[in-house]
Amino acid sequence: MTGKRRDSLLILVPALNEEGAVGGVVRAIRESVPGAPVLVVDDCSTDGTIAAARAAGAEVLPMPHHLGLGGCVQAGYKLAFELGFEYVIRLDGDGQHDAQDIPRIYETLRRTGCHMVIGSRFAEANGSNTSWLRAVGIHFFRLVLRPVLGKPVRDPTSGYVGVNRKALQVFSQSFPLEYPEIEALVVLQRKRFVFEEVPCRMHPRRTGRSSITPLKSIYYIVHVLLGVFVNVLKYERRAPKPKRRS
């Protein structure tokens, strides 16, 4: 698996105890983008996630111990960067993201030249496939992020994300470890990188249950708000504004 080819694409699937879903996810990806390597980053699963992913045709990067979502995704980004990939698209291993949307994200990355493309549940009318609690949280973060990012973002918590090589380099060096989606947006904004959103479909989880409880939701909000605040304060790392041509 190498990314020496121009426009090379890697599909990244972080997974933790997704034995029942990950095989189907990998097969769906291989149908949607034949030829694109699929890397499942296993966060020390205790079930047969690794075997299921390999049986479905994915490469697997097993973590030596549990790192959490951010650490797991960053490991995948680091490997992709080292192997020379131009684009990486990340989707969840639980089957919630529809692999048929990968070509749209990939095409947007290549056509627009933007650094990040978010697969958004809310870019089209099919945006109600989420719990009311999560919908309230997403609305809250939209309001918070609007002035920080300088443009509206409709689905800031989406884990369906494509990045180009420049963003890959940034994320290889610095990536939020817990609840990374929103903070990652702010990290890119500090570099004056550009993101786009494209509509994507969401399905209910194929197996297992979400680990988010009401108490964890409150922790999530506080944690992410703090992360956004801290990243906004990192003025020294902020890239200068591009000069206007006279």
Next chain:
Amino acid sequence: MDRLMDIMTGLSVLLIVLVLASVRRAHIRVEYSVSWLLGAAALLVLSRAPVLLNYVAGRMGITYPPVALLLIAGFVFVIIFYRFSVIISKLKDDNIALAQRVAILEYHLRSRKGSIAG
């Protein structure tokens, strides 16, 4: 007041003995025991030297010296906790970077073995 001072002395001595025993058994590294020992020693000295404690309390504008001692103890331990939070955060970052590097190296090794095996 004397009783409270005695309790503080006892707690300080207990803390010093506990930390020294932990260092001896290699449960705490020497460099991380210094903060605890210095903090406990300061509390021991203040609880056994009423003149010094009265002076410090006076400088702090506190009329009841044991309150000054408790305030100082609280502040010392907050500083120690802060210092350890910084150390733990750095250790966690290093640990994650190391785990990622190990995983990536193992991946390269497996790929190499696979290509050699044909």
